Structure formats: C-alpha cells, structure tokens
C-alpha cells in the first residue's frame with residue numbers, strides 16, 4: 001500500500017473563469033471560412049486517417065454506440081474507444097471486454113489502454129494483437145482523476161520518465177510486429193511547476209509512437225480554465241511526428257482556429273460532442289470550407305436519442321434497462337440548452353425500457369430549436385481539481401526507486417475509471 005502525496009492545486013488563477021461566458025471565444029479567435037486551414041490526411045503507420053479529426057476517448061461515453069453516431073455524422077477520422085484498464089483486460093473482466101467491442105461499420109478500430117505497470121500494459125497489448133482486437137492503440141497519460149493519479153497513473157505517469165519510457169517501449173514493440181500504430185495522449189504536466197509534455201512528447205517519438213495528442217491543461221487544472229493552445233504550438237514545433245491538439249473545441253470554428261493557431265496535424269474533440277454527435281459533421285464541413293452547420297430541431301434530437309438507446313441495447317446484449325440507464329447522462333446532454341422543463345428531464349431519468357424512452361420522446365415538442373446563445377458553448381466537466389493526488393514522494397525525483405516500483409505495481413487498480 002503506498003501512502004499518498006497530495007499536491008495543492010497551484011494552477012487556479014483563472015478559477016473564477018470556470019465557466020466560459022458569452023465572451024469565451026476572445027482568446028481563441030474564430031476563423032472565417034474563407035481562410036479555413038487545410039488539414040492533410042495523417043498516416044499512423046499503416047493506418048490512414050483521411051481527415052485527422054478525432055473523437056477523444058471518454059470513459060463512460062465513447063463506447064461503440066456513441067462512436068457509431070459520431071462517425072455517421074463525421075469525416076473519415078479517428079473515433080477512439082474509452083480507456084480500458086490494462087489489468088482488467090488481462091484478467092478478462094467482462095466489462096472491460098465489452099468496452100473492446102467495435103461495430104462492423106467502424107472503419108478504424110481504435111482502442112485506448114491505461115495502466116501504470118509496463119509489464120501489465122504490455123500483456124494487455126499482446127491480447128489486443130493476438131486476438132486482433134484493434135487497428136490502433138492509444139495510451140492514456142492524460143487522466144487526472146485522483147483514483148488514477150494517486151497510483152501514479154494517467155497524467156501522473158510522464159513525471160516518472162523511466163516507467164513512461166519503458167511502458168511505451170514495451171507496447172510499441174508488441175504492436176509493431178502486427179503493424180498496429182501506437183499513440184500517446186498526454187497533458188501539459190502535473191502543474192506548471194512540474195510540466196512534462198515536452199519531454200514526454202520526445203520520449204513518445206523516440207520510442208516509436210506514431211503521434212501524440214496533447215490536452216493542453218495540467219492535472220491540477222483538471223477540466224477548468226482554458227486549454228493553453230500555445231503549448232500545442234510548442235509541441236508541434238518540437239516534434240517530427242503528428243501532434244493532435246485537444247481541449248476546448250466546442251464548435252467547428254474552434255477546430256479551425258486550433259489548426260490555424262497551432263499548426264497541429266489534427267484535432268481531438270471531447271466534451272464538445274457530448275449530446276452533439278453532429279458536431280463532427282460541422283467540423284467536417286468547416287474543414288471543407290463549407291458554411292453548413294447542423295442545428296437539429298428537438299424532433300430530430302429525439303430521433304437520435306431513440307437510435308442511441310437502440311444501439312446501447314445492442315451494446316448491452318439486449319438488456320434495455322442497462323441501456324436506458326447508460327443513456328441517462330446522454331439525454332441530459334442532448335437536452336442541454338433546449339427549453340425543456342425539469343419534469344421532462346426527470347421523466348427521462350426514470351425510464352426503465354425502450355418503450356419508456358419512446359414515450360418520453362413523443363412528448364417532446366419537435367419544433368423546438370436550440371437558442372442561438374447556447375450553441376457551441378462549453379458542456380460537461382469544467383472544474384479545477386481540488387487537489388492533485390499522487391503517490392507519496394512522487395515529485396521528489398523523475399525516476400522511480402526499486403521500493404517505489406514495488407509499492408506501485410503491487411497495487412495496480414483493477415477497475416480505475418474516469
């Protein structure tokens with residue numbers, strides 16, 4: 001059992017800015033379509049990504065039903081599954097195995113692995129390779145949640161360059177043989193006194209990663225404030241491999257602005273598409289220089305909710321109850337901003353079957369449109385971390401001692417989640 005080091009959040013200068021208001025785009029100037037930047041296809045090894053627009057992995061969100069909806073709207077991009085805990089995959093935990101499934105329509109099967117122990121992540125990668133589970137493997141070094149960082153995982157790991165390097169080295173070695181490209185998803189660092197992204201990017205490149213995604217916040221910033229796109233520019237300038245920029249793309253214009261401003265090879269979208277899979281259509285149009293944007297009526301949203309519920313039922317092997325329970329958070333996001341009363345929202349939260357969901361959808365006013373002032377605004381988590389939880393003594397050095405390795409790897413979580 002390792003005792004914990006708790007790092008007070010020092011990156012809180014902009015905390016009052018937790019929720020971006022109407023002027024929130026001032027620091028991310030909006031491009032006009034006339035100067036829409038070009039994004040070229042990206043080859044991750046043998047995997048050709050025609051339009052490098054990425055659905056960023058989100059635990060509890062980017063299972064195959066949601067990915068299918070996003071991909072149907074979006075370009076030939078990369079739609080990444082939520083993180084799979086390596087140890088759970090190695091233990092063949094049924095939940096983890098379910099998360100490894102892909103729909104037949106998915107063009108690139110993209111999995112993300114999470115783990116702290118290089119040997120366990122290597123074993124998980126071997127299962128992925130041996131059982132032909134994916135076409136692409138992403139490695140999670142971005143998770144900020146205490147449950148993960150207090151064990152040295154996610155965004156805490158790049159601080160320990162020896163484990164970080166070994167983990168990537170082992171996974172790339174396993175995947176290389178099968179022609180499966182490996183990428184790494186990182187943050188800026190633990191906080192601004194302990195930044196890791198530049199070194200981590202170089203290590204990832206040297207160890208054979210095909211690309212790096214930078215979520216330009218620190219662990220301590222969690223999901224608060226703004227993603228610092230200048231850090232993306234710095235990494236783009238420093239590395240030869242493609243860098244995907246991530247953080248605060250809420251509308252298609254943000255995607256254009258990120259590429260124009262940072263020169264990143266592609267963009268990764270997280271919270272902006274929660275309850276809005278059509279954001280990928282907007283981004284596709286934007287990169288083609290087209291002005292068309294999707295702004296569905298509530299009737300259309302209702303049809304998407306029903307389809308989502310049906311796909312989730314398939315995902316849960318016909319278990320409608322599990323499906324509609326999983327749907328709840330999505331419904332909250334789908335309805336966000338529409339002038340729909342609390343009793344309607346509550347009724348969706350109480351659904352237990354597809355028939356219940358259908359009944360509630362029928363009760364919605366199909367003519368309602370999303371008010372302009374809530375379009376393309378921040379959604380989902382927007383908070384700073386209260387504290388950063390790290391293994392005891394984690395920040396004392398950049399390398400791990402024998403004792404620390406023992407403590408860490410004897411205590412790998414079976415079921416860490418965001």
Ligand SMILES: Cc1cc2nc3c(=O)[nH]c(=O)nc-3n(C[C@H](O)[C@H](O)[C@H](O)COP(=O)(O)O)c2cc1C
Nearest residue numbers: 056057058059082083215247248249269270271418
């Ligand atoms: C609910 C939720 C779950 C997430 N799960 C993962 C995950 O499994 N793996 C990962 O690398 N990042 C995860 N992230 C981080 C996102 O992929 C993304 O990096 C982050 O939200 C910043 O992008 P955004 O500003 O577009 O949301 C998660 C984020 C949220 C909000």
